[in-house]
Amino acid sequence: MMILSARELCATLLDTVADRSVLIGYSRLGYRLRHRSWAPGPPPGALAGRTALVTGASSGLGQATAEGLARLGARVILLVRNEERGLRAREEIRRAVPESEVDVELCDIADLSAVDGCAARLTTRHPVLDVMVHNAGVLPAQRSESAQGHELTLATHVLGPLRLTERLRPALAGSRDARVLWMSSGGMYTQPITEDLEFRESRYRGAVAYSRTKRLQVAFAGLLARRYAPDGIGVHSLHPGWADTPGVADSLPGFHRVIGPLLRTPAEGADTAVWLAATSPAPESGRFWHDRRQRPTHYLPGQHDDPARLQRVWARCAHTAGLDDR
């Protein structure tokens, strides 16, 4: 059994109270309260010689994560859907980290055939991949569909990332310590797993669609941890708290206005992703993290994902994403 000192116990209690209060834990207050008690993070050069892919890296948390990984010495691939925004992000990262090696790869992660093309190009250029961060995110106010006719938040947060991971599995398996990260959201606590994945039977609400797919990311990370364990690939999910990004300003303007001064910087929001990618020893696979600490996947005692429903939903998503065809 681990014995905690009085100081560690106090820090753990404060951390947990902040987490359950949501406002303190998720805002910049939580970050500032906690980061003082953290052990030293990964040293400079911790990711030297490693290759990291970050989706949705043209702004906000994705760009900040890519910059954080580059600071630790990783060669970084920015997966973006808009070339101009991708090149701008690359310039900003290179300015902040002058010695960094940063590539831009075009791909609409919600489009399954674009994902196939992207995976083929990446495999040729980067036969070994060490870190993959599934960060791209959307919160559309109206129901919309991807190129293959799937509801867009499901396609962006779940189907496309599942397919990309599977297609790049050989490259990840070539790493001696591969880590796949899923940038979920604290919003996932508000929604259970449901079977109307595409909002074909129930009324679409953007925040509900967003939170359901963020819940799926966390639940699937647990399943993927087992699927990829034989290849030594670790899978981790996390939430960043509330950070000031273009996504929050555009999709949640009321929230952004009210909570604005309490929002984290993008770098603070990205901190746990960068830490999970680089910390040593590797964190336990399949867990959910926030502010460098493992978090519960449900807040209320006795709550859990219905295992039979999770299996059915997994089977449908895996089939749609093409995971069972190879």
Ligand SMILES: NC(=O)c1ccc[n+]([C@@H]2O[C@H](COP(=O)([O-])OP(=O)(O)OC[C@H]3O[C@@H](n4cnc5c(N)ncnc54)[C@H](OP(=O)(O)O)[C@@H]3O)[C@@H](O)[C@H]2O)c1
């Ligand atoms: N900020 C927060 O407080 C917060 C809280 C909880 C969770 N998160 C999660 O953190 C992640 C990043 O969010 P953010 O706040 O940084 O928002 P953001 O600034 O809007 O960034 C989202 C990124 O995803 C990209 N993207 C969206 N759809 C894509 C697609 N189909 N293909 C490729 N790229 C795509 C966007 O590209 P474009 O530039 O082309 O639009 C953008 O670069 C999201 O998964 C979000 O759910 C954020």
